[in-house]
Amino acid sequence: MLARSFTIKNNKMIVANSVNNALQADPTLAAGLIRMLFHDCFIEGCDASILLDSTKDNTAEKDSPANLSLRGYEIIDDAKEKIENRCPGVVSCADIIAMAARDAVVWAGGPYYNIPKGRFDGKRSKIEDTRNLPSPFLNASQLIQTFGQRGFTPQDVVALSGAHTLGVAQCSSFKARLTTPDSSLDSTFANTLSKTCSAGDNAEQPFDATRNIFDNAYFNALQMKSGVLFSDQTLFNTPRTRNLVNGYAFNQAKFFFDFQQAMRKMSNLDVKLGTQGEVRQNCRVIN
Ligand code: HEM
Known part of the structure; x- marks a missing residue:
């Protein structure tokens, strides 16, 4: 139990370091990370579907017009790589997005909030699903x-x-x-x-x-x-x-x-159970 809580704490620190380093270099990326969480969770739940790259057979969510100005993917990649090096196969990309968004809020001067971990990464990311993102023309x-x-x-x-x-x-x-x-x-x-x-x-x-x-x-x-x-x-x-x-x-x-x-609430939206997902090795591709 002690070993596990030590690991969780370490991973949390790795994400916080990746976020802090990136935002020190470019403070505008805090906005990108917070929007990324919203666009991930609102489509297919918080399952890192936003991070998957398109393939020759599938156009992914990130290539939808609604997502073309999303920013901060490299920050998630950086945290993931460091976490996988220390402790492979345990921390999902969906958890990293949720932690990074939370850390970005704090970094910019907003409130801290606690979020449970244990999200699994999804295997579906389809451009057509992004029609469910709210348009800026809604009343x-x-x-x-x-x-x-x-x-x-x-x-x-x-x-x-x-x-x-x-x-x-x-x-x-x-x-x-x-x-x-x-x-x-x-x-x-x-x-x-x-x-x-x-x-x-x-x-x-x-x-x-x-x-x-x-x-x-x-x-x-x-x-x-x-x-x-x-x-x-x-x-x-x-x-x-x-x-x-x-x-x-x-x-x-x-x-x-x-x-x-x-x-x-947003960070826990339609979180996937283990059987419905996986812990991706690389956030941009399914295992
Ligand atoms: C209420 C419905 C919402 C609508 C219609 C909406 C729409 C938009 C639009 C159109 C942009 C500008 C995109 C661009 O022109 O490049 C934007 C930016 C942004 N949105 Fe929303 N949004 C909504 C809710 C949210 C929520 C719930 C969050 C996060 C909790 C969020 C976080 C952000 C952030 C941080 C930016 C700035 C991104 C940047 O500077 O890179 N939005 N949103």
């Missing part, structure tokens, strides 16, 4: 419905959207907002978005003023009608979710608490 009731089908409450939806306190969106994810009249979009901020888009579809717009700091500035931005995505701003426009946005904008500790709970 609040559609978001509540989409997440509700996976067991999340409206409060979880707003707290999880707070992950957009980190990172950026590309112009292609929000440019449609700029061509339709939208009274929920601040006119000065609309000019900022247009200016970003003048550099092309891939040009990046930070979600809030502190893109590498995990704080509640995202919710303040929504109050100022300066949400980047339609799906962000809708949370403030809709009476059902507005109180939650206002609560998190007013009280960062409340946001952190609810985010912890929701991320624990």
Whole structure:
């Protein structure tokens, strides 16, 4: 028992080191790791299906348009390689994603949360499954419905959207907002978005003023009608979710608490049992 808990602790440290080293070199990757967890768990459960490379017979999730801007794969590879060298065949890639996302939240200044380990890696990764990822054009009731089908409450939806306190969106994810009249979009901020888009579809717009700091500035931005995505701003426009946005904008500790709970739920979504999965040797290919 002692030996096993020592091993678990060591593996946890290896992941933390890989994450810390990578984020020291490039702090923007914290956002990538947190989004990776969401895109992994929401499709086929937390089973590292997002990490599998396409083969000649199969186009994998990671090659879907919804995943092309995902970042941080090398961090998972680095941790996996170091763990396999010390203790082969024990720690799944799905566990590494979950730990790395958790460590990225802490690294950026957000709350720590405990997650159980023991996820198994899946063997299916199909581009068509990614149609179940939420589009940035959904309104609040559609978001509540989409997440509700996976067991999340409206409060979880707003707290999880707070992950957009980190990172950026590309112009292609929000440019449609700029061509339709939208009274929920601040006119000065609309000019900022247009200016970003003048550099092309891939040009990046930070979600809030502190893109590498995990704080509640995202919710303040929504109050100022300066949400980047339609799906962000809708949370403030809709009476059902507005109180939650206002609560998190007013009280960062409340946001952190609810985010912890929701991320624990996300990290355990449809986890596979041993018979349904494996512990991959290389996160990019099935054994
Ligand atoms: C509520 C539904 C959600 C929608 C519609 C949505 C949509 C998006 C879109 C369109 C982008 C920008 C992609 C691009 O233009 O390259 C993005 C970025 C991001 N999303 Fe979400 N998202 C949602 C929920 C979440 C959740 C639950 C998390 C994590 C818990 C998350 C974490 C992130 C992060 C951290 C980024 C920035 C990534 C980076 O800078 O590399 N999102 N999201």
